[in-house]
Amino acid sequence: MPATIRDVAKKAGVGLGTVSRVINQSPQVSQETRQRVQQAIDALNYRPNPIARRLSWGKTLTIAAIAPFFTRPATIERLRGVELSITGTEYDLIVFNVETPERRDFTFDEVARRERVDGALIISLPPALHDLDRFHAASIPIVLVDVNHPELTRFNRVIVDDVAGGYKATRHLLQIKHRRIAYISDSFDDPFHFSASRYRFEGYQKALEEAGIAIDPRLHRHGDHGRYEAERLASEMLRLREPPTAIFAASDTQALGVLEAARALGLRVPEDLSVIGYDDVEFADYVGLTTVRQQLFESGQVGLQLLLDAISDPTREPACVQMQSELVIRSTTAPPKRG
Amino acid sequence: MPATIRDVAKKAGVGLGTVSRVINQSPQVSQETRQRVQQAIDALNYRPNPIARRLSWGKTLTIAAIAPFFTRPATIERLRGVELSITGTEYDLIVFNVETPERRDFTFDEVARRERVDGALIISLPPALHDLDRFHAASIPIVLVDVNHPELTRFNRVIVDDVAGGYKATRHLLQIKHRRIAYISDSFDDPFHFSASRYRFEGYQKALEEAGIAIDPRLHRHGDHGRYEAERLASEMLRLREPPTAIFAASDTQALGVLEAARALGLRVPEDLSVIGYDDVEFADYVGLTTVRQQLFESGQVGLQLLLDAISDPTREPACVQMQSELVIRSTTAPPKRG
DNA sequence: CTGTTAGCGCCTTCAA
DNA sequence: TTGAAGGCGCTAACAG
Numbered sequence A, B: 001m002p003a004t005i006r007d008v009a010k011k012a013g014v015g016l017g018t019v020s021r022v023i024n025q026s027p028q029v030s031q032e033t034r035q036r037v038q039q040a041i042d043a044l045n046y047r048p049n050p051i052a053r054r055l056s057w058g059k060t061l062t063i064a065a066i067a068p069f070f071t072r073p074a075t076i077e078r079l080r081g082v083e084l085s086i087t088g089t090e091y092d093l094i095v096f097n098v099e100t101p102e103r104r105d106f107t108f109d110e111v112a113r114r115e116r117v118d119g120a121l122i123i124s125l126p127p128a129l130h131d132l133d134r135f136h137a138a139s140i141p142i143v144l145v146d147v148n149h150p151e152l153t154r155f156n157r158v159i160v161d162d163v164a165g166g167y168k169a170t171r172h173l174l175q176i177k178h179r180r181i182a183y184i185s186d187s188f189d190d191p192f193h194f195s196a197s198r199y200r201f202e203g204y205q206k207a208l209e210e211a212g213i214a215i216d217p218r219l220h221r222h223g224d225h226g227r228y229e230a231e232r233l234a235s236e237m238l239r240l241r242e243p244p245t246a247i248f249a250a251s252d253t254q255a256l257g258v259l260e261a262a263r264a265l266g267l268r269v270p271e272d273l274s275v276i277g278y279d280d281v282e283f284a285d286y287v288g289l290t291t292v293r294q295q296l297f298e299s300g301q302v303g304l305q306l307l308l309d310a311i312s313d314p315t316r317e318p319a320c321v322q323m324q325s326e327l328v329i330r331s332t333t334a335p336p337k338r339g
Numbered sequence C: 001c002t003g004t005t006a007g008c009g010c011c012t013t014c015a016a
Numbered sequence D: 001t002t003g004a005a006g007g008c009g010c011t012a013a014c015a016g
Helices: A005-014 A016-023 A031-044 A050-057 A071-084 A101-111 A129-137 A161-175 A198-212 A227-238 A252-264 A282-287 A296-312 B005-012 B017-021 B030-046 B050-057 B073-086 B100-109 B129-137 B162-175 B196-210 B227-238 B253-264 B282-287 B296-312
Strands: A062-068 A090-098 A120-124 A141-143 A157-158 A179-186 A218-225 A246-251 A274-276 A289-292 A322-324 A324-329 B062-067 B092-098 B119-123 B142-145 B156-160 B181-186 B220-223 B246-247 B274-276 B291-294 B322-323 B324-326
Touching: A005 A016, A005 A031, A016 A031, A031 A101, A062 A101, A062 A296, A071 A090, A071 A120, A071 A296, A071 B092, A090 B073, A090 B220, A120 B092, A141 A296, A141 A322, A141 B017, A157 A296, A161 A179, A161 A274, A161 A289, A161 A324, A179 A227, A227 A246, A227 A252, A227 A274, A227 B030, A246 A252, A246 B129, A252 A274, A274 B050, A274 B162, A274 B181, A282 B005, A282 B282, A296 A322, A322 B129, B005 B017, B005 B030, B062 B073, B062 B100, B062 B296, B073 B092, B073 B119, B092 B100, B092 B296, B100 B129, B119 B296, B129 B227, B142 B296, B156 B296, B162 B181, B162 B196, B162 B220, B162 B274, B162 B291, B181 B196, B181 B227, B181 B253, B220 B227, B246 B253, B253 B274, B253 B282, B253 B291, B296 B322
Parallel strands: A062 A090, A062 A120, A120 A141, A141 A157, A157 A322, A179 A218, A179 A246, A246 A274, B062 B092, B062 B119, B119 B142, B142 B156, B156 B322, B181 B220, B181 B246, B246 B274
Antiparallel strands: A090 B092, A289 A324, B291 B324
C-alpha cells in the first residue's frame, strides 16, 4: 500500500498538519521540522494522493480539450501544443474528439458540469450560446481557440485572422499578375458553423476589390470538406469558357483536390494554373504547395496558458490573443502564361 | 453550489445511504423509495461528484494513453479508436505524447504511480523492463498496443503481425514478377527500439527465400524515419549498376520519399519502378500508393476493451489479440517492364 | 428494506 | 511554530 500522510507524520514524529504544510510549501514550518518531515517523505517514497487532494481543495486539477476531427492535421498540431504545455503543471488533460454535432452537444453537456474539470479549451468548434451559458453557470472558465465569432468578446480567445490570411493568399496571386482568381472552400453552412472559410473568403474579396477586380460568382464554389469534392468543384470551374488562372483553396486538403483536377485535365501547375492552399500541413511541403501557414502548435500553447491564468484568477478580464499567419511560397504558384 | 447527496436525501426525506443505493443501482431499494429519490435527484439536477466517488471507491476512474508522435497519422488513428470507445464509460482518458526517450521515461514515471490512473494503454512504445516492473509493483494493469516483443506474454497485448505484413507486400511484388526487390525502413536501432521495421524485414526475407531469391544486402537500407532520408536512400539504390525494379518501404511516409527519388531520376512509376508502402494513411490514397493497411482504429478500441477488462477483473489472464493487415493495391505497383 | 456511522486522504481552521 | 479536529462528497458496513 502506498504511504499516506499519516504514515509520514508518524515516522517523522509530527502531526498531520505539519506534513501537509511541508507538502504545500507553507513558510510557517521550522527549518528543522521541515527537514525531518522531508526525510520521512523520502524514506517512505510518499506522494500525496491526487484525488484526496482534489476533493479537499474542491478542484479537479483537470482540464478538458474539446476538438473536432482528430483526423485533421491542423487539429492535432494544436493539441500537441496543449499537451506539451500542460506537462509539468499539476493538471491532467482529458481530450474529447468531436466528429458529429451530436457528439459535440453530448461532450459540452458532459464537460460543463461542475466538479468535472476546472476549465475547458474549445478548439475550432463554435459553441452555441446555451453551451457558453452553461459553462458560465457552472463557473468553468473556457478558452476558445480558433473560434472567430466577433460577439464572443466576453471569453478568452486565441484567434487567427482568417480574413488577413485569405487576403495574403489572394494578394500573392494578384502580385504575380493573376486576374481571374477562384476560391474553393467548405460550405458556408456546415453543421458545425465553422467560420474560417467565410472569413478567408472575405479576405479574398477584399484583395480583389482593392485591385479593382469585380467578384465573379462563377469563380467561387463551395461544398463538403474533402479532396474529392474540391476536385469536382475545381474541375467544373476549369471547364468554364473563361477559366481561372489561379485557385485559392481554403485548406491544403482541398488544394490537393484542385491539383488532382488540374492533372486530370492535362493542365500543368504552375504554368497553366496556380494553386494556393491553407494550413501548411505536412504533405503541403511534399507536393510543393504554396500555402498560408498558421501558428497551430503555438495556438495550443497560448490557449492553455490563458486557461490556466483564468483558473488561477477568476476575476481576470477575458483576454484575446491573435496569432499571425504567414505566406509560404513554394512551387504551385507562378505568373500566368499570358499575364 | 451543486447539490450534494445530502440535499437529495433531505428533499426525498430519506437517509444518505438510500440515495447512494439508488445512484449505484443497488437492487435492495423499494420501488417506491427509489422513485421518490429519483424525483429529488431530477428536481435538484443532482450529479454525484466524481472526485468524491473516486476517493471513496479507491479508484481513479481514469486511464492513460501513452503514445509516441502525435504527428504520425497511424498513432492518431489508434487514439481515435481509444477515445471513441471510452465514451459512455465512466472513465476519463488522459493522453501523453512522447516524442523523445526522455519524455517517455518521464511519462512512465509519472503514470506508474499509484492513485494516478487505474490502467495504462501503451501504444507503439516498447517499455523497458523496469518500467513494466514498476507498473506491476503499483498493480496498474497495462495493455501494450503495437508492441511486438515476444517475451511480453505476461501482459495484455494487441499486436499486428508485421512479419506477415512484410511478407504480403513482398509476395505481391513477386507475384507480378519482380525479382530485384529492395527494402527501405527506419533504422533498426532507433532510441525507442521500435520493432516494426525489423519484423517487416523478416517478412520480406521470408517471401524472397520462398521464391528462391537470395537476399542482396545492397537492396536493403535504413536510416532515420522521414521522407527525405528515404528519398536519399532510394536514390542511392536506384543508381546501382543493377537497380531494383521494386521498392518496399516500411511506411507510407518513406514510400513518398521513394516516389520523389524516382521522379527526380526520371523514372516512371509503376512502369520503371514499383513502390509499395505500409499503413495506408490518408495521403496514400491520394498518390495512389499500393500499401499494407492495418486496423489502426480497431486496435485502439480493442486495446481499451482489454484494459477495462483487466481493471474490472485483476485476476484475468493476460490476453493477446492479433490484428490483421491487408494489402491495398493501387497504382504504384505493376509488373516490371522486362519481366 | 432503510438510516446511521465510520472512514477514503488530505487541507484548513482553531487552539495551544 | 505545531497538534488536533472538522469537513470535502461519497461509499460501505452495520444496525434496526
